[in-house]
Amino acid sequence: MPSKARRTSNRSPTHSSGPSTAYTKKKRKKSLSSSLHLPDSGPLDTSKLPRHVAVIMDGNGRWARKRLMNRIRGHEKGAEAVRTIVRTSRELGIPVLTLYAFSTENWQRPQTEVAALMRLLERFLYSEKDELMENQIRLNAIGCTEQLPDFVRSALSEVMQATSWNTSMTLNLALSYGGRDEIVRMVRSVAEKVASGELSLDDITPQQVSEHLYTAPFPDPDLLIRTSGEMRISNFLLWQIAYAEIFITDTLWPDFGKEEFIRILKGFQQRERRFGKVL
Template structure:
């Protein structure tokens, strides 16, 4: 078995949990629906935005946990196209979180060879939000380790419709032939290209749906749900999800 990567040197309880994981069967791409921030805060008599702040801090912990075992891509569902329907004050707060997260964490992300990416549409997102994200993308673009991909202002139905339109335009213009269109080609027209499809989807807060997230890409992903809200989802719970993934047989429709 190959050794796992160590963050910060000394042996921790995280490393004890890691020892129970098969290093030869690590999901290459893990996607996470970080749900339940507001409910976590309300149960504690706090404003919903306090839950979002705690959830933001949890991103780093789970990124470190994923990187430590060799996950290649970690996609976090940060803000959906439907989230614009939330109260204006909450949306404004969410849009300011990247301005706090990236300046605080970027040096450590760079030191650990993490590359930042964004999947979603820029339009509608405040300029100050996009600047914070783009600065982080630019500063980490040459890193070759874990890809930390934020799905922000993202919705899968819009993504697929946009992909169909672009693909149709290329067929009509003669750029590609209709006979050449297959699943792999269609995937290349999606926002997530060239990232691999997720092997594992984790959703917190007890909801049992995928909520317009990576619907094409999740066709054969393993799904793992927990009642825990995102701010209380720890590295231990992440590793439990990985262990459950490793207990499953992925047959892709075969025997």
């Protein structure tokens, strides 16, 4: 079973003073909720599931360090958690799952760790190919994938091509991904189209921006989950998570499992999603 999460609200950023300060703090406390306080009883309403779940998978290194293991062993254990969450998402009928697998900043890690991660990614892609096909899951990648080693890009291309016609669910792997980099690429692309006359300044709308992002074919995430208790979004889907419900759990990623995932989904269903409106 996944480890129990502690309350993490003491890490929340302070809010500006004013008449609504107490209310704002209360709402923030609820928004960045620990899984310990989520419902664990009652049925999950499968008609009210998020269309798109995004996950910041954090804590592999700490999981290994706590057990006096090599960090790579933590990443290997984390890959097992990926299988569990992908299977659970498919079983429940969640259409899109996006996992933050490797960031643009992760290239700054020790080269031995980066090399081991790339080999682990290659093995994972090949080992999961049959299950993705069997369960009609389409694999997609977002990010600067041209920066990945040739052997990883080859594996990625093979599995993406093999699963391209699968329709039950899409699994997005964010690889060599950075939210700011994605926005810069979007701005350049839009600017080029304006310069060429393909677009006018009046054509630049939020919808137009979204259509120039890696995630253009998909709905924005309804739910963002971060493991390991860190209160930050780490340059992940900066534009897309504008209205996402956020759940942060202290559970380290290798310990994150089906039971806690379902509790978070139940918590999501209890939220009032206002999108800036008054209900």
